[in-house]
Amino acid sequence: MTTNMKPQTQTQADKQMVLLSQYYPGIYDQLIPEQVEVVKPRRRRKKIKADASGCGFRKRKLSDEQVSLLEQNFGDEHKLESERKDRIAAELGLDPRQVAVWFQNRRARWKSKKLEEEYSKLKTEHDSTVLEKCRLETEVLKLKEQLGEAQNGINRLVERLDGISSTSPSSSFSMEAMEPTFFDGFGMEGLENVFFVPENSYINGFDWLNNI
DNA sequence: ACCTTATGCCTGTTACATCA
């Protein structure tokens, strides 16, 4: 529907133009089409420049007082019912259409700002999550390193115990046999109960470490 | 049920005002 204008839209546009021409005589008059065009490309507004007398300079900026009251009403409710629109328009000496346009633009600005804030919030959350992920990855690497050292220590002990057991058949080895402070040397205090390894599989019990 | 009309909202655009 880019080339055919709806009849009702045309009528509305004309009505608006007539209305505006009443509010700003000499400015919009020239824009009122003499005949209704059925087929039209997207209309471009004509540039309106001030002439020597200053006429043709359309009033655009709303006063601070008008904006203040509009903001106050917008704060109460973003939507605008017909009655409220008329009331505000009468109160501010504006055309209801102007009030409707102001609310539309204000909603658009509000939405845009809200999206910006949401983006900012999500970005902050994302950044801190990435930071936390890096921290955790570093911690995992450190723990892997510590576990590797622990495994080496155990292997050395096992080798020593194997040497002893070959001369003394009755001796055996189990995790319980370790001193409670065994892990302390590897900075793994409190992990004794975390890593359960069956007694009879202690030699290959750390294979799972490779899968971390 | 379907079509027309009116109305309101949304998104994107245009043009003017203002300021650095």
Added chain:
DNA sequence: TTGATGTAACAGGCATAAGG
């Protein structure tokens, strides 16, 4: 003077309700 920015006004599309 000029480019950037803010904003009033607009265009066109869509949704919905009311009436014929």
